[in-house]
Amino acid sequence: xxxTITTGYKALCEAAEREVETLPTEEAIKLAGRDDxxxxxxxxxxxxxxxGRVPGAFHCPRGMLEFxxxxxxxxxxxxxxQDKKYVFFCAGGLRSALAAQTAQKMGLxxxxxxxxxFGAWRKAGGPVEPxxxxxxxxxxx
Numbered sequence: 001x002x003x004t005i006t007t008g009y010k011a012l013c014e015a016a017e018r019e020v021e022t023l024p025t026e027e028a029i030k031l032a033g034r035d036d037x038x039x040x041x042x043x044x045x046x047x048x049x050x051x052g053r054v055p056g057a058f059h060c061p062r063g064m065l066e067f068x069x070x071x072x073x074x075x076x077x078x079x080x081x082q083d084k085k086y087v088f089f090c091a092g093g094l095r096s097a098l099a100a101q102t103a104q105k106m107g108l109x110x111x112x113x114x115x116x117x118f119g120a121w122r123k124a125g126g127p128v129e130p131x132x133x134x135x136x137x138x139x140x141x
Contacts (some may be wrong), residue, residue, distance in 0.1 A: 013094050016101035021112035025120040028087055028112075032056065032127065038079060040088045042099050043118065047091060053129045054089070054121060062090070065099055069106050080108060089114040089121065 031037040032054065039057040041048070048059065058079050060068055067075040080086075086108055088096040096113035104111045114121065122128055
């Protein structure tokens with residue numbers, strides 16, 4: 001029997017955006033490097049290798065988010081135990097809305113996500129570290 005999806009990704013993302021703070025890219029760029037803010041990059045490692053990184057952002061793959069936030073998890077990362085604002089971003093702003101919502105539901109606060117994600121960050125002129133060379137590849141000039 002075929003599956004019937006009753007709630008699509010758009011509805012999930014819209015609900016998340018109603019529950020968490022969504023930052024315009026320009027405002028997020030101003031938060032970069034501040035001592036009271038942690039930028040959390042939830043993109044896949046292949047996206048970072050292909051597109052580059054935001055300098056100083058903490059990389060947390062989306063699939064590990066809940067495990068890295070929870071202090072009772074064997075995978076807990078102390079970065080999530082700090083008294084700071086956590087600003088999530090992905091490539092385009094959809095996964096980060098869901099990630100910020102999940103983090104907030106887990107008790108992490110304050111949280112926000114960047115409207116438009118890394119793509120909007122780059123387009124707005126935010127600082128970007130160039131992609132790293134993957135093993136076996138040559139860096140293009």
